[in-house]
Amino acid sequence: MSGPGATGEAAGAAVGGAAARPIPPRALGPEDFASAPRTDAVARSSRPSLSYWKDAWIRLRRNRQATISLLIICGLVLFTVVGPALWRIDPNRPELSRISEPPRWDTRAEVLAEPPPFGETVLADVPPSLTADGAMLPSPASLELIGRATVESVRLRWAPVPGAAGYLVYRSTSRPGGDYLGLPMGEVAAGNVVSFEDAFNLEPRTYWYSVVATNGAESHAAATIEVTLTPGISLVDAKVIDPTAKPGDFVSRPLRPFGTDFLGRDVLARLMSGARVSLFIGFAAPLVYTLLGILLGGIAGYFGGKVDHWVMRFTDFVLALPFLLFMILFKVAFGSGPGESGIGPMLVAMIVLAWTGAARLTRGQVLQLREQEFVQASRLLGARPTYLILRHLLPNTLGVILVSLTFAIPSAIFAEAFLSFIGMGVAPPTASWGSMCNDGIKTFLVYPHEFLFPAAAISVTVLAFNLLGDGLRDALDPRMRSVE
């Protein structure tokens, strides 16, 4: 069998070699015409036979996107399984002194002295309120800091504006431009009170404070000051870590590499435990509903006739149910008691609704295969149904099923994220990537890390599965490959 092919290859190689490097002519002797010894070197030189799955694996490995995706997915599984063992922080433990901290690698924090009680600067020689005449007021002059600006408090002082009935203080996280001055932090309701203390959610960053004098008219010129806050920790909080801490010392706080969320919970730990929920649903639901679909579709396709008709009618009905509406409805109907995470009902709802795709796919494949010669031959030789199904039908549908499974995983992760995002998914305090997004989006503009990390986690995971699915489809279905 391998003889002619091997000689052909050898001849081809000789020709190729001749083309590359001319062989000097020499006289041919009888030894050149002796028959070659029979060894199995010829057989060995031909390619080893490859099974379908081996071939697919090689093709998948050659696809760079798919390989990277596979590595990412393996990394994610490690992150989920091994991560919590290495990063031993309770994802549900709130730490109210560290709310919404952005990611920071520096764990050292200066212990700040308790700021002395704030007394408003009231000027006796300026009348508290002048009659509003609607005139444009100038910006307050000499806006300056009182003392040190720390994350505990920022105190401002300015020169009184004649004619002012009060002052408005704004805080912005970017340099104010145009009409935008930032968040209104407070109002001083008298023209002779020329100081303000801000202690609201301060972070170690640069703020721009603007002060505007008011007299009932609309807008006036603002005085703006740029303030960079000293990072630090209050004495009370520092004493919890180190009872001997004094103002001016540095204490080391537990690392929060991904920051903390709106309750001061560690985002990294929550991402890990959220990954467990998201990936569990992502793997378990498609696995179960694909199996269910294979079973029902296989039965319909194999038996045909009335069975096929009724199973497929039922499939059509389930397919007609609006998916997301019924996900919500079923999730509630399958209910979760107080203290439960709500993962179970979500899983059941997904399984009940999503098996139809796999069923239709399997049925189509089985219907096709059933009529093919090799199956008919097997049946003719007396193969029993179980043998036919296990030996011929199932292995031949497996490729297509596997591809649909890879695409089902991201859509299940999506469905979970969607449900949790609208607040109908996992019950708090259980973390899932979707519920973390839901918590994070409320403060997205101020603390983007709370939203961006889980959103990126969902996107990267789903992207990896989609690319892997593409790669698998190309590898398992050569017909599709020619199209690509």
Added chain:
Amino acid sequence: MLAYTLKRLLAGVVTVVFIATATFAAMHAVPGDPLTSGKARSAEIRANLKARYGLDQPVLVQYGVFLKNMAKGDFGISFTQQNRSVNDIIREHFPISATLGVLSLLFATLGGIVLGSVTARFRGRWADRSTLFFVVLGISVPGFVFAALAQFGVLALNRSAGTTVLPVAGWGGFRFMLLPALTLGLGTLAFLTRLMRSSLLEIVNQDYVRTARAKGLPPWRIFLAHQLRNGILPVVTLLGPALAAITTGGFVVESVFAIPGLGRYFVQAVQQLDYTVIMGLTVFYGAFLVVMVIAVDIVYGFVDPRIRVATEEQ
């Protein structure tokens, strides 16, 4: 054709009844009833209210009454919103969801056809690869992430421009619809691009394309008259389900952009177990989906004569 349409419509009615039954069963499987939540009521008042809404009847009787009213097109009065009928809620808020849905579908379809054509035309080249990567990215990033990022972008744009270039949220004229429609359509756009691309690539080696090329037609003519017209068929089939999916799936975008669409009412109704609103909205959406699928199948018959012949022979 008429017989086929009638047959499909009949099957559609059966499907809608099935959807209604499934919804009814799921809804009544949830512990409690619409009167459980909220204010504390005495047993007497509860009994009166139950009688008023017919909740004291056996479930099967309630089901019968519901089916009878559904046939008349009456979904009853909401439990939680006083004196507001479900029909009113649908009439008032569905047009908003539908406008948003149609707009984003328009964007998705046009974008999908154009991008699909571009990728198919430049297969394997840089334009194809980069577009395809962005398309996969578009499928992989959840709608709410896009919505949040879009809002953030618009906010930054407005701030740098000093005026409101685009509104960040809310509902009003076209300016308000632009961002949510783009966000909502992105997933479908990505999906349709891939579909269009593979469908065009299947056609590119067909005999009739080769013939057209052989007789010397200009490339744009071959593309428009031969390839596009045939390649667009799978996209047409998906428009119905896509419209339904976009309209029903819009509630995330609706909630992020604070749009008073229908989706919000559904989530609210499920949370408060508002029987009539749940039933009304599910049946309405189910019927909408069924009608869309049938409509597309009929339109499809006009677009592709082969299918019309096949259905007429049946």
